[in-house]
Amino acid sequence: MATTTIQVQRETRDHLAELAKERGLSIGQVVDALAAEQPTAAQRAERLAADRATARRLMGVDVSDEEFDEAADILGNIYKIAADKARSARGTAA
Numbered sequence: 001m002a003t004t005t006i007q008v009q010r011e012t013r014d015h016l017a018e019l020a021k022e023r024g025l026s027i028g029q030v031v032d033a034l035a036a037e038q039p040t041a042a043q044r045a046e047r048l049a050a051d052r053a054t055a056r057r058l059m060g061v062d063v064s065d066e067e068f069d070e071a072a073d074i075l076g077n078i079y080k081i082a083a084d085k086a087r088s089a090r091g092t093a094a
Helices: 010-023 027-036 041-059 065-070 074-090
Strands: none
Touching (some): 041 065
């Protein structure tokens, strides 16, 4: 495996070193794991296309990308409702 060197601020290096020590890994392995957790724009687009294809197949309806884009953000709305209820339970306003 080819490796390379990257330059970061000393504080960043120290933080990565501490994370690596806590996890029993090298700094390079920590950086690899962090990078793997962050998909690129192309990877996100590919995942979105695959998810939409699965939804179309499961629904048995050919929904266009435009229709998906215009659809309500159901999960976002659920999160908002839950947050509103949590604030109400604490007696605080939004």
